[in-house]
Amino acid sequence: MSQDHQLRLFIAVARANSLRQAAEILGVTQPALSKQIRALESTLGEALFLRHGRGMQLTPGGHELFLKVEPLFNSLDTTVALATHQSSHGGTLRIATVQTLVPGFIPELSRQLLAVYPSIRLTIHCDSSANVVESVERGKSDIGFVYETAVDGLNMISEPLFEERLALYTRANCDTNSDKLLNLAALKLILPPKPYALRRIVERVLGYSVQPYIECDSLELSLRLVSICDGVTVLPDGMPRDMVEDRGLRREPLTAIQPRRLVALSRSTRGQSRTLDKALEIASSVGARSAITSG
Structure with a gap:
């Protein structure tokens, strides 16, 4: 792998202060990312991060490298974007x-x-x-x-x-009261994975991490699953009619959740x-x- 790509990976880890979070953002596995960081450290002949249970902390040498290379890559990316x-x-x-x-x-x-x-x-x-x-x-x-x-x-x-308000999407014959957030915790929730903002909003409202009935990162599929099983999902209030009412679904605005x-x-x-x-x-x-x- 080219050294410039390794430097980009280094910048991503430095920004996230976490190998796991950087791997999620980059769409790579954590072991693969760790291998490239270690290869860069080997090439440069010094450690760039202090690894501990809470994440990744830049060493003095790593901090100096970050201050040098991050502005260069930012400038390069901006030039390429403008040329487009x-x-x-x-x-x-x-x-x-x-x-x-x-x-x-x-x-x-x-x-x-x-x-x-x-x-x-x-x-x-x-x-x-x-x-x-x-x-x-x-x-x-x-x-x-x-x-x-x-x-x-x-x-x-x-x-x-x-601003976008959220709503609870259920089958039309499903009896729920979405204004009572305690009921939300008792429902079979179909939610996206943790990196998604919508999942974090639901968990913040409930006050704890949830284990979804089904974890799904597709909006279209989530609504389809609601129509064929006992699950419910939380999505923006403005979903088109052909994706909701025409499929026999019902939307109930979650008025207790801030837009x-x-x-x-x-x-x-x-x-x-x-x-x-x-x-x-x-x-x-x-x-x-x-x-x-x-x-």
């Missing part, structure tokens, strides 16, 4: 998004953007909030749509879009790319209508 947008009538726009925006927001954003730039090539990647942030941070995506809580403290540009804010995340300021600027403009417009619809 030099043409205002074509090129590629790389979008990373959380899955809950896929049914309505992302298709409408894409439709309007393609109407302005018919020759643009869109790439759309769906993932957890943490991985969307990482994708934008590393320059793999030009714009990311995530929940505000996932970008706290990050040195990137975040533009608020709209969560969606933001557009990028590394480029407005005025550096017409395509990115237009995407942000459309996202704000579509987001405003989404807020009215779900309000």
Whole structure:
């Protein structure tokens, strides 16, 4: 593996202060990541991390290396991202998004953007909030749509879009009272894995870690499972009718859970790319209508 890639892995671990969390963000196994970090340490002839039960702590030498290489990779990623947008009538726009925006927001954003730039090539990647942030941070995506809580403290540009309320989705004949959160704990919950913001919200409301009835990272499949088994799921209140009522499902707003804010995340300021600027403009417009619809 090339040394520049090993350095990128080193930066990811240094940012996360945890081999496990960095491996989840990067989509690699923890042993494979550990092997590459040790290979880099062997090449440089010094330890870069102090390993302990709470995570990974940079050594003085590791901290010095991080301060040197992180700005260089940030600059390189920004240059590559900006070069992608030099043409205002074509090129590629790389979008990373959380899955809950896929049914309505992302298709409408894409439709309007393609109407302005018919020759643009869109790439759309769906993932957890943490991985969307990482994708934008590393320059793999030009714009990311995530929940505000996932970008706290990050040195990137975040533009608020709209607030999203959550609802409990059950079969139409299922008798539940979703305003009583104690009942939520007693239900057979179908939830995404732990890296997903929605899972963390449910666990924060309940006050403890849950073991889902079914763990599923697909929004479409989660609703399908609700329609054929005794499970229930928690998703945004604005799921399209053809995914809910037309399948014999019912939505019950979880009014006791605070709405969560969606933001557009990028590394480029407005005025550096017409395509990115237009995407942000459309996202704000579509987001405003989404807020009215779900309000």
